[in-house]
Structures are given as C-alpha cells and as structure tokens.
Amino acid sequence: xxxxxxxxxxxxxxxxxxxxxxxxxxxxxxxxxxxxxxxxxxxxxxxxxxxxxxxxxxxxxxxxxxxxxxxxxxxxxxxxxxxxxxxxxxxxxxxxxxxxxxxxxxxxxxxxxxxxxxxxxxxxxxxxxxxxxx
Numbered sequence: 001x002x003x004x005x006x007x008x009x010x011x012x013x014x015x016x017x018x019x020x021x022x023x024x025x026x027x028x029x030x031x032x033x034x035x036x037x038x039x040x041x042x043x044x045x046x047x048x049x050x051x052x053x054x055x056x057x058x059x060x061x062x063x064x065x066x067x068x069x070x071x072x073x074x075x076x077x078x079x080x081x082x083x084x085x086x087x088x089x090x091x092x093x094x095x096x097x098x099x100x101x102x103x104x105x106x107x108x109x110x111x112x113x114x115x116x117x118x119x120x121x122x123x124x125x126x127x128x129x130x131x132x133x134x
Contacts, residue, residue, distance in 0.1 A: 058095025065099035
C-alpha cells in the first residue's frame, strides 16, 4: 500500500544512511559522577583515594556483571543479585550502570532496576553526607 505523496526512494535512503552514534546517557552519568568525585578530591573535600576506590569498584562491578551475563548464557551458576547490589552500594554503581547497558544485562527486570537505583541514591547520599560532615 502506498500513500499519496510518499517517496519510497527517500525512505530507503534514510534507512540505509548510517546513524550517528550519540553518547549514551549511562556513560554521561557515570563520567559526570566520576568527574564530580575527582573535583571533590582536588578541592580536598574527600580523600584522594576516593577516586581510585570508585574507579576500582566500578571495574569490579563491570567484571561481575560480565561474569553473571556469561553464566546466564551458559546456564551456569549465577552471581546473586545481592552481590551485584552490594558492589553497587559500596561505590561500583558507575561501572554497574555502564555494564548493564553495554552488556544488555539486568535492564528489563523491574525489581532489580528499582533496587539498583536505590543503591545509587544511597551511595550518593553517603558521599554527600561525608562531604558535608567531613
């Protein structure tokens, strides 16, 4: 069925035109947070090791999500969700956020997503309290 005024060639051209990749919001959020922690460390509001701690825990979170995704594909023993949430809560959430979207893992299960964002808010609140009180 064709509609009056439709141009099939134009539609085909648009579909075959490569899309420009934009920065995904997950990467932007993770990078912005890490930049904020870096600035806080530079200003002396948090110890310098805080930056390294967040970076290391983010790496651990990414690798743990990757291992869980691999286990899910192979039907092997999975990483408990409480372990993933614990790593996120301790400060690995930027890596967990990126891993969830890069690996397309744990992105549709609503209870997991809700608890994930609760851990993000709790971790950020703890960091803010440390900065204010500290």
